[in-house]
Amino acid sequence: MKRILALVATIVLLVSGLTACAPAAEVAETIKIGLNVELTGEAAVYGTPEKLAAELAVKEINAAGGVLGKQIELVIYDTKTDTAESTSNATKLMTEDGVVAVIGAAISGTTMAAAPVANQYQVPMITPSGSNALVTNDGSAVYPFVYRACFIDPFQGLVLANFAADNLGKTKAVVLGSSSSDYAKDLAAIFSEQFAVKGGTVVATEYYTDADTDFSAILTKVQAAGEFDVVFVADYAVRAGLIIKQAREAGIVVPFVGPDGFESPDLVELAGGAANLNDVYFSTHFSALSEDQKVQDFIANYTAETGEAPSALSALAYDTVYMLKAAIEAAGEVDPVKVNTALEALKDFPGITGTISFDEWHNPVKSAIVVQLVDGVQAAATVVNP
Known part of the structure; x- marks a missing residue:
């Protein structure tokens, strides 16, 4: 028995010695933020500029020294649409x-699919551009x-109906949309309702x-x-561009109005050339025509970094990273729950897409911009409230 006790004591001492020599748990040297956007598939045209802008912001x-004395590490995944x-x-x-927050996705469907995961694991997730009201x-x-x-689809529908009636002075509208998309159906319904409120008539849907x-x-x-x-x-540019092209070829010369999905570097080609993109208007979150110095600095830096001009999607993703930076700093530590609390309380954040606060539904409170295209180029930008 004495030998057994002695052996046990020896083992305890050895284990204690090993424990004393073991290194302390490593403290993370970086702050990890996830990026879960569309880099392949139909929606890659939206996710790719968001990735480039997020990388620029990081x-x-x-x-400039990072956040809380640490560097940010962007962990990137492709939703593949x-x-x-x-x-x-x-x-x-x-x-x-082990991310402290996730940015993404770029479109509503893939964002809504990931939303329950954020709630389950209590990690804040912010989509730059998922505009469905139920995101x-x-x-x-x-x-x-x-x-x-970004602002939500109902907001866009209201803004665009008001713009068509008040700014363009139009009274008779045709409404087109994809039956495959909640984005399209919701926007079509809200636009039609508000256009009627403004005294207009929807001639055909x-x-x-x-x-x-x-x-045809x-x-x-x-x-x-x-x-x-x-x-x-x-609808999105992939179909809106084709509709505009075929409409112009059919002799339809009236103005076309659409949502933020119109904004794409492929729109000119899809529409059959710049000449077809006159009297075309779409809602957006950002315009290069702004004289705000923050906006002009962003445009210069993004263009220098990527070799191309930024879009509203780029601007939204850029703002998203900086909003998370502000929330982490306000939280004072890299704790997802505390960062979430700080993000929810964010007020009057000076973004390049506007001054941003969150309402009780976690939607940003800000105005929209309606851009006019002349020969496929943004020629004018109007700030519109619902």
Whole structure:
């Protein structure tokens, strides 16, 4: 028995000695922020500029000393424009990569797929451009860990209906949209309702699917429906551009109005050339025509870094990184729950897409900009409130 006790004592001493010599748990040298956006697939045209802008913002912050004395590390995943992939990426970022927050996704569907993950693991997630009204809530209660930097679809619908009626003086509208997309259906419904409130009439409403590329039959029906003086296309550039091209070829010369989905470097090509993009207007979050020095500095830095001009998507992602920086600094530590509390309390953040505060639904409170295209180039920008 004495020998057994002696052996046990020896083992305890050895283990104690090893424990004393073991290194302390490593303290993270960087602050990890996840980026979960569309880098391949149909929506890559939206996710790619957001990635470039986020990288620029992180580079600037790190060059200026980082946050809380640490450098930011951007952990990047591609949703592949797939909801299941977005959910999987968000789970990995929050459970394996140890991020303090996640930026993404770029579109509403993939953002909504990842939202439950953020709530489950209590890690704040902010989408730069997911504009569906239900991104941040389930229809009755706000998701406590999900935010957005862009305005919501109902807001765009209101703004664009007001703009068509008040600024363009139009009274008879045609509404077109994809039946495959909640984005399109919601925008079409809100625009139609508000246009009627403003005293206008919707002459015709026509839907197509995301797979359609030939819109001649729909345009023929529209032309037979009666006189109209404006067309509202509730869709992304990939189809809106084709609709504008085919409409111009069919002799439809009235103004076209659309949402932020119009903004794409491919719009000119899709529309059949710059000549077809006159009298075209779309809502956006940012315009290079702004005289704000912050905006001009961002444009210069982004262009120097990437070799191309920034879009509203770039600006939204850039603001998103800086909002997270502000929240981490306000929290005073790298704790997702405390960062979330600070993010929720963010007030009057001086972004390049406007002065931003969050409402009770975690949507930003700010105005919209409606841009006018002349020969495919932004020629004028009007600030519009709902």
